[in-house]
Amino acid sequence: MSPDETEGRHLIVDTDTLGINDDALALYYLFALGRVPRLITTVFGNASAATSQAHARTLAAEHGLDIDVVRGCEKPLWWSEPAREHVRAAVAALPAATYVAALSTDNEHFWGASTSANPHPRDGLAPRELAKTLQTSEACDILAIGPLTNIARAIQLLDDHTTLQRHRLWISGGSIRSGNVTGDAEFNAYADPEALHTCLGATWGSLVMVPLEALAAPRLVPAAVTRIRATDTPLGAALDRLERESPRGTSTDREPIWDVVAAALMAEWDLPRTQAPGTISVSTDLPHRGRIHFEQGQGAHQLVTEIDPDLLVRRFEAAVSRPRTSP
Numbered sequence: 001m002s003p004d005e006t007e008g009r010h011l012i013v014d015t016d017t018l019g020i021n022d023d024a025l026a027l028y029y030l031f032a033l034g035r036v037p038r039l040i041t042t043v044f045g046n047a048s049a050a051t052s053q054a055h056a057r058t059l060a061a062e063h064g065l066d067i068d069v070v071r072g073c074e075k076p077l078w079w080s081e082p083a084r085e086h087v088r089a090a091v092a093a094l095p096a097a098t099y100v101a102a103l104s105t106d107n108e109h110f111w112g113a114s115t116s117a118n119p120h121p122r123d124g125l126a127p128r129e130l131a132k133t134l135q136t137s138e139a140c141d142i143l144a145i146g147p148l149t150n151i152a153r154a155i156q157l158l159d160d161h162t163t164l165q166r167h168r169l170w171i172s173g174g175s176i177r178s179g180n181v182t183g184d185a186e187f188n189a190y191a192d193p194e195a196l197h198t199c200l201g202a203t204w205g206s207l208v209m210v211p212l213e214a215l216a217a218p219r220l221v222p223a224a225v226t227r228i229r230a231t232d233t234p235l236g237a238a239l240d241r242l243e244r245e246s247p248r249g250t251s252t253d254r255e256p257i258w259d260v261v262a263a264a265l266m267a268e269w270d271l272p273r274t275q276a277p278g279t280i281s282v283s284t285d286l287p288h289r290g291r292i293h294f295e296q297g298q299g300a301h302q303l304v305t306e307i308d309p310d311l312l313v314r315r316f317e318a319a320v321s322r323p324r325t326s327p
């Protein structure tokens, strides 16, 4: 990819941003870089789509940016009662410390029954807005950093699927070797494997998956957090507030910056990476819900297999530490 290919493309970010999580850091980074999304859509995952919408709006306002932030799906694509109860039992059986966020078994908004007349009564209009943007924009980069439900539903709304050939999809998540929800599934893939399956089956201009193995490699070490805190920037102020209100002590839980990695590989074309072409598929059945299979060779997909984690973190720090030149 060259700068010419990045220039002039619209950016859509689909996210489950919350607090100063990795989604939020990805947004701080993209805003600081001047790669401002034309549209942000929010989806269930770390929280509800409604909570993430309010959060993304706050982040945009902190940066003086006026961005459309549209709330989307609150439940997975395929959520019939037997499937739901089956998955609920599987989530209940996970070790107590497993990060399940919106999938927490006591979250009735998520697991509660829907009526057949309106199976998704709480969903916002994100799929419709996404479909509209994909139809009207000449070229989009779609950065998917949450479960892929909104994007899958947008695909289902399109009359003409050849539209997708103008756009590129970047997927943050999926795991090749070992997962972070179950032994072989990463969170976004586990949360909605049917949606991921739909996205993998569509004919995009390009589809790049940045799997957990690559996402987990860069670490935002405490020394870097301390340096960013000292800068007169939106993230500096936010990290300073966070560290004062909830000091991390000896914990290193602010180190992984998963979704930033996918954002950086999308936004900074000259960041080194190795990508393998092939076919990516996802298991939709328990007990391997969300497991990714990659078959290298001829295929429509690209899998990122190697990055330079230290350089990526340095680029992130440089972007978010740059003093603001305009309000």
Ligand SMILES: [Ca+2]
Pocket (backbone or CB within 6 Å): 015, 016, 017, 022, 023, 045, 145, 146, 259
């Ligand atoms: Ca995310």
